[in-house]
Amino acid sequence: MSRDSTRKRKAPARYSEEEYEIDQQEEETWGVFSFQMPVSSDEEMSGNENEEEDEEEERSGVWSPGLHEHRSRSPANTSAGVASVNRSQTQDAWKTEDDPDTANPGPPTFLPKRTPGVQPPLTTGKQTPGAIFSQFFDAEVLKILCENTNSFAQKKKETGKPFPWKDLTPQELTKYLGLLLYMSVCNFPRITDYWRKNSIFHVSYPAAVMSRDRFLTISSHLHFSDPDVDAVNEQKMGTEEYDPLQRVRCLLEMISSRCKAAYHPRQHISVGERMVATKGRLQIKEHVDADKPTKWGLNFFVLADVNGYTIDYMLHSGEKQRASGKGLAFDVVAELVNREYLGSGYIVYCDSFYTSPVLFRHLIQQGFGACGMYKQGRTGVPTTKLNALNRKSKRGSIRWIRDSDLLYVRWMDTREMSLCTTVHPVHGGETIVRWQKTEDGRSQRAPLPRPTAVSEFNKYMGGVDTSGQMLTTNSVHRKTRRWDVTVFQHLLDIAVTNSYIIQKELSSALEQKPLSRQDFQEQLCAELLGVPLAEPPQTTGDGHFPSPTSKGRDIETSQRASKGRKQCYFCKRSTPWMCEKCGIGLCLQLDRNCFKIYHT
Structure with a gap:
């Protein structure tokens, strides 16, 4: 040999x-x-x-x-x-767009449980921002929060250093929520800045509604669960019976049920995740390697409508007792996409973290369609290299394989996209204009074929991202070491954002121009605080005296009426008078007494 x-x-x-x-x-x-x-x-x-x-x-x-x-x-x-x-x-072998696809099943029949859109009682009469918001933080939610906060404060008072405490009422809690929304619109770096006096940044709203010490006391003792139940749960730490979300589970369930009750989604929905930053030390805090602005925090799995409405959510706690053995992604989608609440015929869009043949076939059995990007090498997806796309493939090239009720599509754009769908054909004639190089080396815009699944995915997958972007607009989130307060702030943002989306839906149905997000939140803030939006809060006349704007300056007496004038806070005219305590210009004339109007 x-x-x-x-x-x-x-x-x-x-x-x-x-x-x-x-x-x-x-x-x-x-x-x-x-x-x-x-x-x-x-x-x-x-x-x-x-x-x-x-x-x-x-x-x-x-x-x-x-x-x-x-x-x-x-x-x-x-x-x-x-x-x-x-x-x-x-x-x-991968087929091209020229090969016929005769086995396309088409979308399922759409049979929702309720008529999609805003639900009663919001569909009757003119709804103000405060009335819409009260569907989420209603009387029951406010009552439970007040009871738990008062119980927690009393226990802390008995076991620790005594401090003055007056029981929190639903009316006072409503004003507290209004102040949180006020601070999200008028953002200062520190909470105490809203009660700062003798400063050009002085604002009068917070002090007229609640004292600084009372606001800080409520913030430090705000509690969302029964303290007695919390104590029992803490004793179970390290066992399977321990619930890491005990402190916020009641609030999570209440707001979730109200999000689903106030609105029913349309046919196209999406599942994604949302990371909420927190400084708290807890076991359920997670880290993501993706290129996202928030890499450490609480991981919310979200079901959203295409308009950004948050339908339902799950706070990931790492618990294993409900695991099906098919992976976290399967469990999340199976729980959020609930047939008993939604009905059937919905099309679920998701990213590559969730997409798998096992999940999509489960959704088909439940009467849903599905479409999502998938990762190469995932179990069950095609692995053949025959006639597959490569680096030399032209832009706009399409490859596809149908595996029974699943269609795998790969499309070459600036980079390759791989999608799996149960409801779309391979190519329905859609095109997209892209810059292409001609044979002589010049660039020109030319139409390229695009798979139907790619077009529909780009159109309907943005629900979770849209929701996340809207939540960051005038958010009430502030840094805190209490992770349960972070969850509360996020749920408050969800309630405000969902209320704004409902307002847009109602205005569209009435063919009226909807409020902008800024105007909506300002009106909501004014309603919660109980103060008319067009008027400043009433303040007492104690300590408010008129003073010349030129006081203390080296100006001749004959020129003091014209030198150093300020703009009147009310009529915007020039005035030589100001309020010594408020530090703002106010007219003080026989025919224009803005000083009296402002302080009465």
Whole structure:
């Protein structure tokens, strides 16, 4: 035997050394018993070509297990087995947009539980921002929050240093929420800045509604669960009965049920995740490696409508008792996409974290459609390289494979997109204009074919992202070391954002111009504080005296009426008078007494 024949060959890529060594031993052991079938010259030539392709694959590092298996000399690999392998490879080859797709099932029949859109009682009469918001933070929610906060404050008062505490009422809690919204519109770096006096940044609203000390006391003792139940749960830490979300579970469930009650989504919905930053030390805080602005925090899984309305959500706590054994992504979608609440016929859009053949077939059984990007190499997705896209593929190239009720589509744009869908055809004639280089090297805009799944995915997948962007507008979120307060702030943002979306839906139904987000939040803030939006809060006249604006300046007496004037806060005219306590210009004339109007 020559040296070359005894030299051990290196296992190709994606083929372990152990498996390759076993295969070589089988060739040596069973080679003498192999069936020597007569072959024609054409078959012998094709066999030589296959061997050359195999050697080329080994050099390039690309390994196809199927091609190697049919060359094994094991008795299990007969000529019939070779034929079956070759047939499966032909069936699994990627097809192009020119190949007909005759097995498209189409979207499911849309049968929602309720009429999509805003639900009663918000559909009757003219609804103000405060009336819409009260559907989320209603009397029951305010009552439970007040009871838990008062109980927590009393226990802390008994076990710690005594401090003055007056029971929190729903009316006072409503004003507290109004101040939080006021601070989100008029943003100062510190809470105490809203009560600062003798400053050009002085604002009069907060002090007229609530004292600074009372606001800070409520903030430090705000509690969202029964303290007695919390104490029992803390004793279970380290066991399977311990609930890491006990402090906020009641609030999470109450706001979730009200989000679903006030609005019913339309046919296209999306599932995604939202990271909420927190400074608190807790076990359920997570880190994401993706290029996102918030990398550490609480991970919310969200079900959203295409308009950005948050339908439902889940706060991930790492709990395992409800795991189905099919992965976190499967459990999240299976819980959020609830047939009992939604009905059937909905089309769910998701990103590559959730997309899998197992999940999509489960949604089909539940009467839903699905579409989402998928990761190459995920279990169950096509892995064949035959006729697949590569770096040399032209922009606009389409490849697809249909696996029973699942359609896998790959499209080359500036980068490759891979999607799986259960409801879309391969290509319905859609095109998109892109810059393309011509043969002479110039660039011009040209239409390119685009798969239907890509068009629909780009159109309807943005619900979660739209919701996240709207939540950051005038957000009440402030840095705190209490993670439960962070959850409360996020749920308050969800309630305000959903209220704004409902206001837009109602205005559209009445063919009226909707309020902007800024105007909506200002009106909502004024309603919660109980102060008319067009008027400043009433203040007492104690300590408010008129003073000349030129007081203390080195100006001649004859010129003091014209030098150092200020703009009147009320009529915007120039005035030589100001309020000594408020520090603002106010007219003080017989026919224009703005000083009296402002302080009464």
